Amino acid sequence: MAAPGTADTSIAIEAAGAYAPRFRITADAFREAWGQFQAAGVSETAVPAADEDALTMGYEAATRALGAGDLDGTDVSWLGFATTTPPIEEGDLTARLGTMVGLPDDATRQFFGGSTRAGTRALWAAMDAVAAGGGRALVVAADAPQGEPDDAIDHAAGAGAAAFVVAADGPAAIVDRAEYAAPYPGTRFRERGAETTDGLGVTTYDRQAFRETVGGAVDGLEIASGGDDAAADADGDAASGAETATTYAAAAIQAPDGKLPYRVADAAGVSTDTIQTAATVHDLGDLGAASVPVSLASALADGHESILAVSHGSGAGADALAIDADGDVPTELALAGDDPLSYAEYLRQRGVVTSGPPSGGGAYVSVPTWRRSIPQRYRLEAGRCRECGAVSFPPSGACRDCGARAGYDRFELPGTGTVEAVTTISQGGAPPEFAEEQARSGDYAAAIVALDVGDGVDPGDGGDANGTPASATDGFETVSVPAMGTEAEPGAFTVGDRVETTIRRIYTQEGVTRYGFKVRPATE
Structure with a gap:
């Protein structure tokens, strides 16, 4: 096909973000548990916490991409979300x-799944959407594949x-793309109703x-690689009928393990x-539909100016994209992990070794009531x-200060705050609806937080001599909420x-997962 960069409307990546959970399990932890480790070339893998899934990880990456580009959601007119591990099998997660x-x-919102190629499929569709209607598109790929233990x-x-x-x-600029x-049949797959691939x-x-699919997609590019391994004819011209050749500084290739990409x-x-x-x-580790997108975001963050991105999905198909960057692409990545897990802890975070919720008790909140909040x-x-x-x-009912029912002018809080009170909820102390997740995650903090109404207070201001938070001593406006x-x-x-604040899973009831804000230690 014609290279997008040579068309009337060029298509480009304006900003990028990436996220990986803080938990890690090493190859040695698997060897200790099983006596062997079967993932060649992998030293450790990222593990989602009990309150994380593809939706919350996608949110983390999306907010970072928008923040890096100094944008917000209102600047976007098209959203593509790709994952092979959606938290529900039927339901529009893009909403x-x-x-x-x-x-x-x-x-406009579109969902892409069913293949580890889904991330680049979403990027491909975003290019078409921008070319057809202008505006900005946001592409999000998030995944957490699982196999049998x-x-x-x-x-x-x-x-x-x-x-x-x-x-x-x-x-x-995405200057060329091709698919093959x-x-x-019978390569990597997940049967209907199964949780494991x-x-x-x-x-x-x-x-x-x-x-075959990786090579076929790359051969379809009009811009071929001029690297050391590229084929050439007797006159030294690039093979595969390519019009031009380039030497890529980085190649983001689908990685189901740490060895297969190098074989191709x-x-x-x-x-x-x-x-x-x-x-x-x-x-x-293997990031499924996010494998190539995360590697591409990493290559952009490192300042590489010529990047080849090639995905692969079982079935089988592949996408290849050629990117020319100016070396100064706005990016915000959070890929570092600092919390190693034992194999038993790994199974617990996945929910493999936990019991179900206790019976009776809990405070029932209907889905319609939850939706209003x-x-x-x-x-x-x-x-x-x-x-x-x-x-x-929330802004509802009579004003708690003056009692008036004059209504409210609505606005969004900036998502920062100060802990006013905190306690630890230990095993057996959580309400029944939280118990199953607590069994996976362990003890958790429950706090009263003074959320900033404005731009926040100086993080270095520790408060008065009695330890009272700064936001309560300097007249800065806050609103207190449980979190x-x-x-x-x-x-x-x-x-x-x-x-x-960030968004995480709160609990699941009646098969419907409730998502909402939680708080984490401030990063700045």
């Missing part, structure tokens, strides 16, 4: 994700997400599918060093009383600490 990041209600798929399985803002112009598909394990067959370096026309430059599989739980929407100017959260802690042990939250 939730779009609301979480603040997209207009009438923005003692197989190579599970040993390699990681978790992570990447997001890209795509526009008609930007610092990273050939029927290879499987495969026939016919190594030669799987490698043939990977090589010659088919992709690049060197193994070029693949290693962008590889994230060695430290994060979504503006507060997702976007921290507060209101200022039109009579006295006091802030209410659960996440991304840290309960002891990491103390009175006076600065925190920031």
Whole structure:
């Protein structure tokens, strides 16, 4: 096909973000548990916490991409969300994700799944959407594949997400793209109703599918690789009928393990060093549909100016994209992990070794009631009383300060605050609806947080001599709310600490997962 960069409207990546959970499990932990480790080339993998899934990881990546580009959700008119591990099999997750990041209600939303190629399929569709209608698109790919406990798929399985803002112009132009598909039934698949990914394990067959589709997609590019392994004819011209050739500085290639991408370096026309430059599989594991997007975001963050991105999905098909960047692409990545797990802890976070919720007790909140609070739980929407100017959260009913029913002027809180009070909820102390998740995550912090109404207070201001938080001593406007802690042990939250909000799973009831804000230690 014609290179997008040569068309009337060029398409580019304007900004990128990426996220991986803080938990890690090492190859040694698997060897200790099973006596072997079957994921070649992987040293450790990222593990989602009990309150994380593809939706929450996608939110983390999306907010970072928008923040890097100095944008917000209202700047986006098209959303694509890709994952092979959606938290529900049927249900429009793009409606939730779009609301979480603040997209207009009438923005176009599309979901992509069913294959580890889904991330680049979403990017491909975003290019078409921008070319057809202008505006900005937001592409989000998030995944957390799983296999049976003692197989190579599970040993390699990681978790992570990447997001890209795509526009008609930007610092990273997608100058060419191509796709290739050939029927290879029986390669990596997940049966209907199954939670774990499987495969026939016919190594030669799987490698043939990977090589043919990856090579076929790259051969379809009009811009071919000029790397050391690229084929050339007798006159030195690039092979495959390519019009031009380039030497890629980095190659983001689908990585179901840490070895297979390097086996197809010659088919992709690049060197193994070029693949290693962008590889994230060695430290994060197999990221499924997010594998190539996360590696691409990493390559952009590292300032590489010429990047080849090639995905592969079982079935089998592949996408290849050629990107020319100016070396200064706005990116915000959070891929580091600092919390190692034992194998038993790994199983607990996955929910493999926990019991179900206790019977009786809990405070039932109906889904319609929960829905009415979504503006507060997702976007921290507060209101200022039109009579006295006091802030209410949530903004409903009579003003708590003056008692007037004059209504509220609604606005969003910035998502930072100060811990006013905190306690630890230990095993057996959680309400029944929280018990199953607590069995996976362990003890958690429950806090009262003074959320900033304005731009926040100086994080270095520890308060007065009695330890009272700064926000309560300097006249700075706040609103107090209850919140659960996440991304840290309960002891990491103390009175006076600065925190920031993020969105996580709260609990699941009647088969419907409730999502909402939690707080974590502030990063700045």
